[in-house]
Amino acid sequence: MPQLYTSKKPLTLVFPIDWENKKILLGMKKRGFGVNKINGFGGKLEPGETVEQAAYRELLEESMVEAQNMIKVGLNMFTFEGDSVGLEVHVYLTTDYRGEPQETNEMRPEWYDFDKIPFEQMWTDDAYWLPKVLNHEKFVAQYHFAQDQTTILSETFNLVDTVPDDYEQ
Ligand SMILES: Nc1nc2c([nH]c(=O)n2[C@H]2C[C@H](O)[C@@H](COP(=O)(O)OP(=O)(O)OP(=O)(O)O)O2)c(=O)[nH]1
Numbered sequence: 001m002p003q004l005y006t007s008k009k010p011l012t013l014v015f016p017i018d019w020e021n022k023k024i025l026l027g028m029k030k031r032g033f034g035v036n037k038i039n040g041f042g043g044k045l046e047p048g049e050t051v052e053q054a055a056y057r058e059l060l061e062e063s064m065v066e067a068q069n070m071i072k073v074g075l076n077m078f079t080f081e082g083d084s085v086g087l088e089v090h091v092y093l094t095t096d097y098r099g100e101p102q103e104t105n106e107m108r109p110e111w112y113d114f115d116k117i118p119f120e121q122m123w124t125d126d127a128y129w130l131p132k133v134l135n136h137e138k139f140v141a142q143y144h145f146a147q148d149q150t151t152i153l154s155e156t157f158n159l160v161d162t163v164p165d166d167y168e169q
Pocket of ligand 1: 011041125165
């Protein structure tokens, strides 16, 4: 298989989960990459930050929710036709958190029932892996997109016991 990327950029993605009421906190992204899509909360690492520190900070900045725990559930490598930079997205759940979700400059948060997740308003790949996460499974996956950032040209998906720290091409 040809190399899909020559360098990669780590990103975080966090989903607050209420297992008891079967609800997930998602937000409408108001600006930047993936604008107008519904997604979890996350973004780039700041200099000197670990992935987990960035995940905690981005959730707080985007939703005002403060995670008390952070459970790593997945690793996604996203690549795009014609772009040599891969997006390595580290996916976490938090099940213990403080604060009421609030709209911020970046996101409009809202709780969704597990069976009413608006996949048609989310990134195309989410319909493949998010249900696994809600089924208590962990995964490593790779999705290669066409330039339209919607069509998936190839994918690999594996369930794992422990999510690795890095995606290995
Ligand atoms: N669910 C899902 N999330 C994705 C996909 N691709 C992708 O980059 N993301 C996430 C990872 C990050 O949480 C977010 C992109 O981060 P960002 O560019 O908005 O980062 P940021 O908040 O630091 O950016 P900025 O606007 O402040 O510059 O989107 C995808 O296919 N599915």
